[in-house]
Amino acid sequence: MSTEAEGTRAAGRQVDEPGDPIGTILRIARFAIHDGPGIRTTVFLKGCPLRCAWCHSPESQRAAPEFMPQPDRCIRCGSCTAACPHGVLPAALADSAAPAGCTTCGACVEACPTGARELAGHPMTVDTLVALVERDRIFYDESGGGVTFSGGEPLLQPEFVLEAAASCRAEGIHVAVDTCGHVDPDALLAVAREADLFLFDLKTVDEAAHRRLTGVPNDLILSNLERLAAVHPRIIVRFPLIPGVNDDEANVRGIGALLASYRLTRVDVLPYHRAGLAKYHRLQQPYALEEIEPPSPSHLAGVVKRLAGFGLIVGPS
């Protein structure tokens, strides 16, 4: 459920309080029911150290705001060109990304009547964010839900997330953090003190495969998971199952054995889906996995069974 810029305005505050850490928010989803217990608000922060080939949220990868045009909405009215304060936006080019000289100030987005020009990522203060999160308190109270910081990678903006998590917790709101693990260990442990639950993504135990599939090695991820497991009581490991990529028996067994050795108890298997495909097209990026189909139910059941063999509770159901 996108709130985007409307949400910022809806919160009734401007981004002008000095000294407050400012985060770059990709999107805020209300009534998120798959990012931890109950009804939650998931805050997606922009920027990620990984480049997973299957990423369904490619607009979350780069740290800076970027244009994500919807060319089919463009009616060639020229409002964007007229609104550009730098005079760098060519006429009727809703589908162009940022041209040279663009500061991603957002004037064209504001002026566009159809929403054809959209900016992925906008700055927000902690206070604004927390006020927005608090709006759904009654739903959290009723359902045992709360807020989930996700991304991108929330811990690439550790000060912001730490303060936002602490503020939410002070308000009695349950805090979950969804991390890829490839982050500064100190930041991770600091945030761990303000988080009720971790969702920790783990793709593959094989170092070379990890490097190939995500662009980074997995040593930091594994050591962070071990560190976190030692200090935090509530960790759910999330394993995205990509057919032909990381669903081989060796990897599944490797993950099972690793989690058991860290004395972790819960793993959620997330079957690959293709919902992100259109976004690659909008961002004019190639998609490496065009040919891959979601895993079959029987294949999924086999993986679940194998993981359960390590004494793990296998979710999400």
Added chain:
Amino acid sequence: MTERVARLRQLSLDTRPTLSTERAELMTEFYRQAPAVPLPILRARSLRHLMERKAIYIGEGELIVGERGPRPKATPTYPELCCHTLDDFEILDTREKISFAVSDEARAAYRDKVIPFWHDRSIRHRMFEQLPQEWKDAYEAGVFTEFMEQRAPGHTVADDKIYRKGLAGLQADIDRQLASLDFLNDLEAYDKKQQLLGMRLAADAVIRFAERHAEQAERLAAVEADPTRRAELELIAATCRHVPRQPPRTFWEALQAYWFVHLGVITELNTWDSFCPGRLDQHLYPFYKREIEAGTLTRERARELLQCFWVKFNNQPAPPKVGVTAAESGTYTDFSNIGLGGMKADGSDGVNEVTYLLLEVIDEMRLLQPSSNIQLSKKNPERFLRKACEVIRKGWGQPSIFNADMVVAELVRQGKSVEDARCAGTSGCVEAGAFGKESYILTGYFNLPKVLEITLNDGLDPRTGKTIGLETGDPAAFTAFDQVLDAFARQLRHFIDVKIAGNQIIERLYAACMPAPFLSIITDDCIAKGRDYNNGGARYNTRYIMPVGPATTADSLSAIQYHVFDRKTVTMERLVKATRDNFAGAEPLRQLLVNKTPKYGNDDEYADRFVERLCGMLVRDIDGRRGPTGSTYHVNYLSTTCHVYFGSVCGATPDGRRAGAPVSDGISPAHGADRNGPTAVIRSAARMDHARSGGTLLNQKFTPSLLDGDDGIEQLAHLVRSYFKLDGHHIQFNVVTADTLRAAQKDPEKYRDLIVRVAGYSDYFCDLTKELQEEIIARTEQRQF
């Protein structure tokens, strides 16, 4: 489902509705030789005339018996209320949707007998003679509709008295009342006596109708070869001899007793929203419990009887309207809406074993009628809500969910005793009422966006070219938003006044000319007061006006304030001109209004406060005003399908809506306006004060994937409980994908059984008009991310 039920259900589904002139012909025959007796007695005798002569139908394998027409789906007409023309019959017979087969015999009967007698005697004819021109102008412009112009008042629900007393017990009450009349001191004693005698006679008419079923069952039993069926027919005969005259002794008798009473109400007059058993689980539970404990009933037999009962409702399509006004509400549904759960008179949890049995029946039957809802109190167990959510998830639109605690609050605010409020519930679509004790009449829908259009045109209705409103000034000259709001408020008050002035005539007309003695017997305190239901006899008398399109109106006001006065992105003159031109040559402006305007349904105070202000105006203009039978007006936010009709007569609006497009339904956000998900919709909807209404209707549409697994049910339940904590009145869910609906449009044969939630009810998707189908597809599909 048993083989019997499956067959009866299929027969009901397969039978094409026909128009029956049986009632009209009998009524004409009676009135041609009408005796010179006081009106209540005349009406009671006309009912007896019908009940003594109309064809008796006992279908093969039926356990619950009785039809309104001569056979299932044979639908009567009510010429004393409004008289169809032969042109109407042609339209009904040939139209693509919601058609009724009309035979040549039926046409001949109308041409030769019914029309010559009734065409200038019907209530409708007299009504239009008496209503003032400004009422007619506003009506023709589509500012409001009028419920009683084709159907009688009614709109009420049974309580438990027929199970406790039987009609004989109620006749005993009448006799006591007659004996106590004080002709010396009570100057109304004579009128009361006629009313009471009429009621007594009307009860006899319905008892006689039941006995005729007993006689028919005995005749059938005598020639029945199959011993099992013979035994059933003998039991049917014994049942129909006993009820509804005496209080029922068994579960079966209880259902049959209600059904005869139901047929009595809807044969006497064509009451709006037919009639309804109300809290069926609570009424049936004592019979169920006693018989289960005695071993004379099994759960399976109870289920079969209930399912036979369900088929009976589906056999009664809503009687068709006259003229071409079907657009106002194109459906076979007659809005009998059975409620489960809630609380008992003492305020304790009302859920029992029959509640769960009924949920299973609802799930299995999947029929258009009766509709069903759950009355959810904070005291009800979570299991009850989860079971209901499991049925809802299957996606055919039932049951809807009401906040029982809020219904009590609304009714107590309206002046009901807390016990009466707890035994109350909702009926029709979402309307709160005290069952068995209240006449809560819907008087008509009211077109809010149309009032704004007329305001922006200085009193002129652009579609008819007539100045029908107040001349509140050229909006181009307005220099502040408050001037817009003031002009709108004055215009609103004006049209509410026009509506209510017309209602006063209509209310008196029914009180004076069309008593309903049978409905009066079963509604407290008609007997005690010696007054007819249509003349203020009920304990509580409420008149509802139903404003339609609050979201479209609020979004339009928001657009004016935001773009004209705050941001100055467009002048008032240009905005008004663009709406008059239906945004021709102004697509960028229209897009801006659609996409870049704060809109209701997003948990955004900027937009939501316009709905709050609008509701404040409506309460100020409507709430507490009085009608001539001692009734009191209140506001009710439901639209049924009228938001489609109202949209079709309304020009483009400042929220970017094009001319002719549907306006928003109930209190739901305008189509596609809500972009922050269901929690934001709920928070916006909860900002209006539901306690100061007699009901609100909130539609939410989900894709099935959102509600997968136990977790999906759990989160749906949490969503409902949260809305009710915020004092919401009602919420209902369409669980179906847009793709499925598109497929059904392309291949209707394949999707005949696809039922969707329309407004306060569900309907077969393929029976809906193209516009309404589009409108349901367009409702924001809530997806997960």
